[in-house]
Amino acid sequence: MRWDALKSGQIADAYALELPSYRALYDLARFAETAPSGDLKPTAAEIRDIELDGTRARVVLEVHSLVTLPPPTGRRPMISSQQEIWLERDGEWWHAPTFVAMSEPRVPSDMDAGGDAVHAESRDD
Secondary structure, three states: OHHHHHHOOOHHHHHOOEOHHHHHHOOHHHHHHHOOOOOEEEEEEEEEEEEEEOOEEEEEEEEEEEEEEOOOOEEEEEEEEEEEEEEEEOOEEEEEOHHHHHHOOOOOOOEOOOOOEOOOOOOOO
């Protein structure tokens, strides 16, 4: 799992799970700059929900971390909810960085293509 690699500091293993198109643009050193480290150290991650839509999966995780705060607080545990998008390409699943996941146009299920709300029933009163 990607978060297992991140929590153990295996940045190259986490990088290998990124979309090939992302890896073509950003090398390992650039990826490492965005990985959690230092003041924010992930310690565990648990999958809470998966929504599969064809070749796209939205994964919600509960991520446990240790965060270093200024004195006198010091290191404290923190739990956060993270959402990731995974895309299937040629039979393999890849993690999509946030900017890639956000750039894929999607119409919410309660909206039509023009952006208007779709109601289950309409009434002419």
